[in-house]
Each structure stands twice: as C-alpha cells, then as structure tokens.
Amino acid sequence: QVQLVQSGPEVKKSGASVKLSCKASGYNFNNHYIHWVRQAPGQGPEWMGMIKPNNQRTSLAQSFQGRVTMATDTSTSAVYMELSGLAPEDTAMYYCARGATFCPSADCYTIFDSWGQGALVSVSS
Amino acid sequence: EIVLAQSPATLSVSPGERVTLSCRASQTVNTNLAWYQQRPGQSPRIIIYDASTRATGIPDRFSGSGSGTDFTLTIAGLQSEDFAVYYCQHYKNLPPMYTFGQGTKLEI
Numbered sequence A: 001q002v003q004l005v006q007s008g009p010e011v012k013k014s015g016a017s018v019k020l021s022c023k024a025s026g027y028n029f030n031n032h033y034i035h036w037v038r039q040a041p042g043q044g045p046e047w048m049g050m051i052k053p054n055n056q057r058t059s060l061a062q063s064f065q066g067r068v069t070m071a072t073d074t075s076t077s078a079v080y081m082e083l084s085g086l087a088p089e090d091t092a093m094y095y096c097a098r099g100a101t102f103c104p105s106a107d108c109y110t111i112f113d114s115w116g117q118g119a120l121v122s123v124s125s
Numbered sequence B: 001e002i003v004l005a006q007s008p009a010t011l012s013v014s015p016g017e018r019v020t021l022s023c024r025a026s027q028t029v030n031t032n033l034a035w036y037q038q039r040p041g042q043s044p045r046i047i048i049y050d051a052s053t054r055a056t057g058i059p060d061r062f063s064g065s066g067s068g069t070d071f072t073l074t075i076a077g078l079q080s081e082d083f084a085v086y087y088c089q090h091y092k093n094l095p096p097m098y099t100f101g102q103g104t105k106l107e108i
Helices: none
Strands: A003-006 A010-013 A018-025 A034-039 A046-051 A058-060 A068-073 A078-083 A092-102 A109-115 A119-124 B004-007 B010-012 B019-025 B033-038 B045-049 B062-067 B070-075 B085-092 B097-100 B104-107
Touching: A003 A092, A003 A109, A010 A018, A018 A034, A018 A092, A018 A119, A034 A068, A034 A109, A046 A068, A046 A078, A046 B097, A058 A068, A078 A092, A109 B045, A109 B085, B004 B085, B019 B033, B019 B085, B019 B104, B033 B062, B045 B062, B070 B085
Parallel strands: A010 A119, B010 B104
Antiparallel strands: A003 A018, A018 A078, A034 A046, A034 A092, A046 A058, A068 A078, A092 A109, A092 A119, B004 B019, B019 B070, B033 B045, B033 B085, B062 B070, B085 B097, B085 B104
16 A cells, blocks of 8 residues: 655754655655645645656745755655755644646646655744 | 635534535635545545545545535534544646645534
8 A cells, every 4th residue: 555654753943954754655656746745733734845756856835945855766765855944933744745646627637645644843943 | 826715613513413614715726626634643634636526435425516716525424533624725737736725623
C-alpha cells in the first residue's frame, strides 16, 4: 500500500532553516508529484508547493517563493523540503502528500490521495 | 486569489443524524472542489473530489454536491468515526494552486 513516512519533529530558533524528509513506498515513485502542505495550530491546511520526482520540476506557492527548496532522491524514493528564514509564525505541522491525477473532461487535475503522518516544526524567537 | 468560506465553524450533532456542511467560493471554481476529513491527531484524508465523486473506499453515506461557488458535503447517518474536521479545497492548474477552507468541526 502507498506509504509516506516523514522525519521527526524539529525545534528551531528564528532565522534558522529546517529540512524535512518524506520517504515514499508502495507505488512508482516517479509517477506522482509530491506536495508539501502545512497546518498551523487550529488553522486550515496551506499548500506550499510540489515537486515531480523524476525531473525535479518544482512549483511553489507565491508566499513561499524564495524561502522553500525542494529536492528528491530517486534512489531512496525520498523527497526533501527545506524552509529558510524561520519565524514563530512558521510553527506548524508539515505534511507531504502524494498527488493523484484525474481527468473529468479534457482537463486533468490533482488531488492529494495519500498523506504522510506529519512533522511538527516549532519555532521560537 | 480564491477564498473558501466554510460554515458553520462548529456543528454539534448526534450519531445517526444527517448533516450538511457548506463551502462557498469567492469566485466560480466550476466543480474543482474536494473535501477532506481530518480526525483528531491524524492527517487529512480525501473524501470527495470533482465536487461529487467519492474517493476510493469512502462509504456512500458521504455525498457532495454543487458547482460554481456553492458546495455542500452531506453525511447521512453519522457514525462515531465521522466526528472530525472537514475541509473543502479548490484545486487549479496553470499555475497550480491548492486552497483550503478553514474547516467545519463536527462534534458530538
């Protein structure tokens, strides 16, 4: 079965960077984008960006451009997301999620059909 | 930027009841809308996509409807495992963007 296993919790100071990992198994790693979504305490999820494993093609939400770097390692089916310039408002649960494509018409769209367990990032000033 | 407004924020219901959750988009999204369930301490799980298509393994007591700007998620015959937070999500291409609402919490 599809599994996404994330790295553990992180505690950081303002201004630092954090690098999270997400290891995929149970499917062809190269065939699906991996997305990163964060969720601040008591808030709705917020999409950060996505990466295609086989070609490292990345698309980021505008609010994270310049602060987020994503990479993949196809030899280990792992995806990495690094967030720099941390501030207390970056305290959140960070999830990786697999993108699944469906085509209801001539256009195709992506939903998130499997999620990692999440990694809590706590940032203090 | 599209904003999704969910109502109500919290809904107190009893097992066995039928409930309807609302999601309103700030501009038309056609049927590019999904619903996710998040149980306490768990990751979100896809329930509905394309406004009304149930995801794999989702029981038929869950149904979605709507198009344009107004959408609903209906759960018939609430079971204990359905008490969770439900988020609607808009998805688009070119450029890709995925926007979530603030959620509706179903509580006993």
